[in-house]
Amino acid sequence: MDMGASLGSGSSGAASSANTTDPAQHPAYDGRSNMLDEHLLTPASINSIEVHGAINTRRSLLDGIFKPLVEGPANSTSTLGETLERVGAATRKLSRFDIFKEDGFGAFISEANRPDAPANRTELDIAIAVKEKSRLVFTAGTDFGNAEGSAYTNGVFRNIFGGAETLSINASTGTRTRSAYNANFSTPLNGNPDVRLALDALRSSTQKPWASHDEHLTGGSLKLSWLSDSKATHTLMYNGVWRQLTGLAPKASPTVRADAGDSLKCSIGHTYTLDRRDNPMLPQSGYLFKTISELAGWGPLKGDVAFAKTELETSGAVPLSLPGSKTKSGVSIGGGIRVGLLYPLPRGYDLTAPAYPSRINDRFQLGGPADVRGFKLGGLGPHDGADSVGGDVFAAGSVNMLLPIPRLGADSPLRFQLFANGGRLVALQSKVVTGENGRALAMEPQKVFDGVKSAVGELGNGLPSVAAGFGLVYAHPVARFELNFSLPLVLRRGEEGRKGLQVGVGISFL
Amino acid sequence: MTMASATAPPPKPSSRPPNPSAPSLWAIPGPLQKLFNHFPLVTLDPNALPVRSQVLTSASDTLPTLYVFSSDADALNGKPSINPACLKWQTLLRLSKIPFLTSPSSNHASPTGSLPFLLPPRTISSHPIPSGSIPAYISRQTSTTKPSLPSLREEAYLSLLTPIRLAFLYTLYLTPSYSPLLKKFYIDPSTSSSVLGTVLQSQLSSAASGAVLQGLGLHNKTGPAGIEQEELYAEAAEALEALATLLKESATGWFFGREKPGEFDAGLFGYLHLVMEYMDTPEGRLGKLVREAGGGEGVLVGWWGGLRGRLGGY
Numbered sequence: 064m065d066m067g068a069s070l071g072s073g074s075s076g077a078a079s080s081a082n083t084t085d086p087a088q089h090p091a092y093d094g095r096s097n098m099l100d101e102h103l104l105t106p107a108s109i110n111s112i113e114v115h116g117a118i119n120t121r122r123s124l125l126d127g128i129f130k131p132l133v134e135g136p137a138n139s140t141s142t143l144g145e146t147l148e149r150v151g152a153a154t155r156k157l158s159r160f161d162i163f164k165e166d167g168f169g170a171f172i173s174e175a176n177r178p179d180a181p182a183n184r185t186e187l188d189i190a191i192a193v194k195e196k197s198r199l200v201f202t203a204g205t206d207f208g209n210a211e212g213s214a215y216t217n218g219v220f221r222n223i224f225g226g227a228e229t230l231s232i233n234a235s236t237g238t239r240t241r242s243a244y245n246a247n248f249s250t251p252l253n254g255n256p257d258v259r260l261a262l263d264a265l266r267s268s269t270q271k272p273w274a275s276h277d278e279h280l281t282g283g284s285l286k287l288s289w290l291s292d293s294k295a296t297h298t299l300m301y302n303g304v305w306r307q308l309t310g311l312a313p314k315a316s317p318t319v320r321a322d323a324g325d326s327l328k329c330s331i332g333h334t335y336t337l338d339r340r341d342n343p344m345l346p347q348s349g350y351l352f353k354t355i356s357e358l359a360g361w362g363p364l365k366g367d368v369a370f371a372k373t374e375l376e377t378s379g380a381v382p383l384s385l386p387g388s389k390t391k392s393g394v395s396i397g398g399g400i401r402v403g404l405l406y407p408l409p410r411g412y413d414l415t416a417p418a419y420p421s422r423i424n425d426r427f428q429l430g431g432p433a434d435v436r437g438f439k440l441g442g443l444g445p446h447d448g449a450d451s452v453g454g455d456v457f458a459a460g461s462v463n464m465l466l467p468i469p470r471l472g473a474d475s476p477l478r479f480q481l482f483a484n485g486g487r488l489v490a491l492q493s494k495v496v497t498g499e500n501g502r503a504l505a506m507e508p509q510k511v512f513d514g515v516k517s518a519v520g521e522l523g524n525g526l527p528s529v530a531a532g533f534g535l536v537y538a539h540p541v542a543r544f545e546l547n548f549s550l551p552l553v554l555r556r557g558e559e560g561r562k563g564l565q566v567g568v569g570i571s572f573l
Numbered sequence: 574m575t576m577a578s579a580t581a582p583p584p585k586p587s588s589r590p591p592n593p594s595a596p597s598l599w600a601i602p603g604p605l606q607k608l609f610n611h612f613p614l615v616t617l618d619p620n621a622l623p624v625r626s627q628v629l630t631s632a633s634d635t636l637p638t639l640y641v642f643s644s645d646a647d648a649l650n651g652k653p654s655i656n657p658a659c660l661k662w663q664t665l666l667r668l669s670k671i672p673f674l675t676s677p678s679s680n681h682a683s684p685t686g687s688l689p690f691l692l693p694p695r696t697i698s699s700h701p702i703p704s705g706s707i708p709a710y711i712s713r714q715t716s717t718t719k720p721s722l723p724s725l726r727e728e729a730y731l732s733l734l735t736p737i738r739l740a741f742l743y744t745l746y747l748t749p750s751y752s753p754l755l756k757k758f759y760i761d762p763s764t765s766s767s768v769l770g771t772v773l774q775s776q777l778s779s780a781a782s783g784a785v786l787q788g789l790g791l792h793n794k795t796g797p798a799g800i801e802q803e804e805l806y807a808e809a810a811e812a813l814e815a816l817a818t819l820l821k822e823s824a825t826g827w828f829f830g831r832e833k834p835g836e837f838d839a840g841l842f843g844y845l846h847l848v849m850e851y852m853d854t855p856e857g858r859l860g861k862l863v864r865e866a867g868g869g870e871g872v873l874v875g876w877w878g879g880l881r882g883r884l885g886g887y
Binding site: 305307308309310311313314315316317318320321322323324325326327329365366367410419420421422423426444445446447448452453454455488489490491492493502503504506514525526528550551552553554555556557558560562563 | 601605608609612613614615616617618619620621622623624625626627628629630632633638640645646649650676678679681682684692695699700701763764765766768769772773
């Protein structure tokens, strides 16, 4: 049944003799046995590569990975060690397409018997065995996102056209999401698993109890993601979504009532993530740096809302070793900072035209068990009655210390945690003319600038709202669970702190 | 399920139930409660509300707000709504001289799923008042006696508004030449997007054709194809004629000989104001019907002008 996709021979190039290669150039092999060293240093090139088991995979996808190995200039000058390293790298690249089983890879190497082979080089025939993952997978289960648990059914159609394209269709319902349907088609670009283009369609209905309403979303996005040389992830995105703020609670505040209804957001965005943490669920060393930028409604983007929005997050942790002990102590000190700003822009091209202040579904929310702990979800920032109505500028920070649990030790995913965290979330400040007549929403550019400036200034006005506490952290591979006891130290009237126990489940924590 | 807590402050020790032998499982132990009472250590001034909220709602700290279909600018300046039902209640409130604000809105904001509704001042209550309870609200606020229930005669005339309503719906929502007006009234305040606008407009039109069909008793028909245009306008003409006759009988110039215009006047004004202001064009027939009702003496037009003058600024 196996259908090989084999590549023809490529190299018969000029030989370099074995003794011209300086072993000192290969410090990586130092310390190995001389015999292996000598073997790895013999000149070798690839005569052919065959891939077995890639039944549904397009030849061109495999060519893109393996052809350079055979036809590239390096093939005629390489040693056996280098050749094996290149085959290994190509195989790892193949595995990143996520269409082959991790444990299904096998490589078989034999000496090519070609009549016109050069005498001073070993020519190799390489056979790589792969096992394709199922093309059609249906799963159902439960999932944890930030501050939400959900149940889902998911259908994945893998490798649809043989070029590692994936179509994923997902339906879920959760503690906050009433229903969500999502279809995502993604494909590698140019046969490169590290550059992917994805088209996404979404329809969902989510409860927002902290602001007494439901939000219905219907939209789509086009995303281009790639991995930079420094292993940072970039994502460029175009996003169009129809938002409907509806299903208001009987006691919804005037602010929420005023924002109820339809709006269209069209935006472009960029996300940059550099994650150098040892374990994202329980970071004890390393750092994370992330920026999210979004431009909505300006120029050709159109839509009903226009703003520039940017968010920056950085966090890090340092392990502490106990004096006199060389083993991992499991003790670490970590910290994180998150800031964000929303700047209203005029719709269209004219930057001197008036802009409209932000709506509740575009503003930031702050506070919650996976965010600024010791506050309710959306507990910080401006409140209208019981509704958290969000802000245009925020800054939040946290420090925490993780300690291993006695007897469980440093290798257990369980930690004792001490923390203090706080933040400010403020809305754009502007003097509003009130009264029965003469109210207007549009703001002149200078007024917007002054408003944002005074909001940023307000961040440092007085103590931030702060809470501190202690608790347990359990790092499961899919999510992090926290059980904390905390008390609010500083807060503003209207803000909702939480005294006592608080459970947090999520994938990213401040 | 994402958060669980034992934060609900239990009654203070003094007000505890006198039966300590059966403490609630979730009661916070006394010492812990004492600790909780010390926190937060510092409480600062509240955060200011966002600008959009301040513009749209800050004046509602002291004034009630009527949520209506309208453009942002018109609603903020108290101009008449472009929806007959909203305009009816807006007119009635205005006639009652109660100061109130209007806010541009959509059905999504309403507790009943339709506009208008009245939100009392923020400082008083956050419970919205549906339109049907507005007369009671007015009588409470103005300390006048509750308006008596409509007499049988009034009720009979109330039914004359139905054919006018159906003809109005048909003209605005289902006559292609009024489609730009429909867009200006209902779509432009919601969205500037042509794609979303088209979706919303088709939803509106299909809802309107459903309402007209239902009003005509044609439940089993679907779409505007089943609607008999001529019949619709003939019935509206008949109703307008009857109203004009009724008005001619009134000594005060208001319906049923009342001293001041009342709920019935406001209800008819909701339609006639929109017809005369926006729909009295050659391609529409309603304007002509209103002008010609009562034998071409312009009875209804005169009544409309008089009420408009009373409202001031309309």
